[in-house]
Amino acid sequence: MAVQFRLDKLLEEREGKPNAISQSELARQAGVTFATVNAIANNRTRQVHLDTLDKLCKALGVEPGALFKRGRG
DSSP: OEEEEOHHHHHHHHTTSTTOOOHHHHHHHHTSOHHHHHHHHTTOOSOOOHHHHHHHHHHHTOOGGGGEEEEOO
16 A cells, blocks of 8 residues: 555645635745645655645644554555
8 A cells, every 4th residue: 555645635625614725825925935835745656755745734633643644556
């Protein structure tokens, strides 16, 4: 099993709630590009800098483990 990002699920779980946030707003708040957030959310990247993960976690108010899951293949 491969480790995958679950940012897409995290953002979906927040839809319609006070803590909802779009990919573009997350990118703005975290100080990273929309392309970076989108690539992570769609599991189109295999490498992310730890400082980027830290920025995303701070913007989302979560621990790093919230951004990962074990998936197939």
